[in-house]
Structure formats: C-alpha cells, structure tokens
Amino acid sequence: MIELLLKKSGGYLMKQGTTILTLENGYHLWTHTEGQGNIKLLCLHGGPGGNHEYYENFASKLANIGVQVTMYDQLGSWYSDQPDFSLQENIDKFLNMDYFIDEVEEVRTKLGLENFYLIGQSWGGILTQEYALKYPEHLKGIIISSMTDNIDEYVTNINKIREKEFSDDDLTFMKKCESENDYVNKRYQSLIDKLNQGYVDRKQPPAISHLTETMATPVYNYFQGDNEFVVTGKMKGWDRRNDIHKLQMPTLITYGEHETMPLTTAKRMAATIPNARLETTPNGGHHHMIDNAPVYFKHLEQFLIDVENHTFPKSKN
Known part of the structure; x- marks a missing residue:
C-alpha cells in the first residue's frame, strides 16, 4: 500500500x-x-x-x-x-x-x-x-x-429564473418536454443552454471543456434529474x-x-x-x-x- x-x-x-x-x-x-x-x-x-x-x-x-x-x-x-x-x-x-x-x-x-x-x-x-x-x-x-x-427554495428560484428568461410559449414547451421526458429535444436543449450560460457557467471556460462527456450521468440523473433547472431525482425534498x-x-x-x-x-x-x-x-x-x-x-x-x-x-x- x-x-x-x-x-x-x-x-x-x-x-x-x-x-x-x-x-x-x-x-x-x-x-x-x-x-x-x-x-x-x-x-x-x-x-x-x-x-x-x-x-x-x-x-x-x-x-x-x-x-x-x-x-x-x-x-x-x-x-x-x-x-x-x-x-x-x-x-x-x-x-x-x-x-x-x-x-x-x-x-x-x-x-x-x-x-x-x-x-x-x-x-x-x-x-x-x-x-x-x-x-x-x-x-x-x-x-x-x-x-x-x-431544495424547495432552490426549485422556487430556478422556476422564477425560467419565468424571467422565457416567453409563455417557451415555458409551455419546456414543461411539455419535461412531462414527456423529452429532454433530448433540440429546442429544449437550446433553452437549457441559455440558462446555463446565464446562471451556471457564465464565463464558459475552455480550460475545462472536453471532447467527451465527463459527467457521471447515472449518478446525476438519479439525484438531480436531466439538468440544473429541474429537480426530479432523489435529492428532491432534502431539507x-x-x-x-x-x-x-x-x-x-x-x-x-x-x-x-x-x-x-x-x-x-x-x-x-x-x-x-x-x-x-x-x-x-x-x-x-x-x-x-x-x-x-x-x-x-x-x-x-x-x-x-x-x-x-x-x-x-
């Protein structure tokens, strides 16, 4: 050892x-x-x-x-x-x-x-x-x-962010995708990309960019959900x-x-x-x-x- x-x-x-x-x-x-x-x-x-x-x-x-x-x-x-x-x-x-x-x-x-x-x-x-x-x-x-x-206050806040950033049409579309588990939809992903650029990685640093996905998706999906602006996983309700x-x-x-x-x-x-x-x-x-x-x-x-x-x-x- x-x-x-x-x-x-x-x-x-x-x-x-x-x-x-x-x-x-x-x-x-x-x-x-x-x-x-x-x-x-x-x-x-x-x-x-x-x-x-x-x-x-x-x-x-x-x-x-x-x-x-x-x-x-x-x-x-x-x-x-x-x-x-x-x-x-x-x-x-x-x-x-x-x-x-x-x-x-x-x-x-x-x-x-x-x-x-x-x-x-x-x-x-x-x-x-x-x-x-x-x-x-x-x-x-x-x-x-x-x-x-x-987590509840976090969910309230990300919902406010979505309402601030998007039109009623975009919000309705996002909720439809989420209700149907259609997270790979290109329009949906483009909306999430906008949120990520404004509230997660504002600088978009190339130093931590990769040619392949580094996120442990099974772990992330199980606890969080598809992205930072929904919480559908086991983390929901933590308080x-x-x-x-x-x-x-x-x-x-x-x-x-x-x-x-x-x-x-x-x-x-x-x-x-x-x-x-x-x-x-x-x-x-x-x-x-x-x-x-x-x-x-x-x-x-x-x-x-x-x-x-x-x-x-x-x-x-």
Missing part, C-alpha cells in the same frame, strides 16, 4: 500528487494533493456526478498563505471507479446520501486529515453541511459554495433548515450574484449559522470560482486567514 503520510518536523504532510485510495467496499477513488502549508483544505465537487476540475487551481491561488489542497472524484465520477448502476444492488448501496457522507469520512481517515477545512460546491455543499453535522469534531471550518440548506443552527464551526457561504441558488436563502443561512459569513461574487454564476476568480479567491483567502488568526467575525450581510 502506498504510504500516504510523510513525517516532518513532528507533524504530517500528505503525499503530493495523485493517490488512488482503496475503499473498504473494494472500489477505488482518485485523489490529488497539491500545495504546502499547515492549512488543510479538502474539496467536494458538485453534480452529483461531477468531478474535481474546478478545484485544480486552488493550491496555486492559495499558495501565499500556505494551503495544502486535496481534491477527489466521488465514487461513480470521472477518474474514480464507476459501479454498474444498472444493477439495483449498486443503486441501493451507493446512490444515497448516507453513503456519500461516510465516503467523505473514509477519505479523511485514509488521508490522515484532522483539524481541516471542508469546502463543497453545489451538491458538494450539501455533503459539507451533512458531514459537518455528523462529524464536526474533525473540522476547523467549512465553506458552503453555491448551495442552499434545502436541513431546522438543523443548520447546530453548525458551530466558522462557516463561509459563497454565492455568485447571478446564481441558480436564491440569495435570500444564503442571507438567512448566514444569519442562522452561529459563526457564519456570506460573500457574493459579482458577475459570477453557479461556478463563480471560475466566472470571477479574483474576487472568489479574495473572499476565500480572507476567511482562512481570519480563522487561522482567531479574528473571524460574523458577517453583517
């Missing part, structure tokens, strides 16, 4: 580069660590069924304050093992919230992380909240990026509004100003979580760490510095 931890000066530095973890269930996860420093940041990607790629520059962006960044692809995603989800036994075992929460804990354990920061974007933000509620003793702070504490007040660790909530998630929810979350700060990114969509990287990383860096210096204040937002 590859030695994951290197002893240095009485502490531990995680192995740099790529390490393949063997899980207790026998499957393998791709992990990658970059950066040197005492601040440890573990990154949870969105989707579900997305991948690590928008975290690839985090180590370089945060290098001046000494952050060691670890990212991984969750089971079923991109570089990690992909179980056969045509088998009901795999659906039952792996495609549920509890599995992915405990997967984070197994990754943490195998990588030897303790007193670390956990960041999650979108679906990863759900996992961050769930992990922080279940395993708070391991965390120094959390970053919830582009995620609500419940932690009554529990987020239990999150006692320093918390940063980050939203793009042109976001699929409702900013009113973010403000309520920041007011409810005892030690939270809300930061918004101008000209940013759901992937605001790419849309407006300078502002996003300024907010993230300041949060980490404040927590490390024991000067982290609650936001007035």
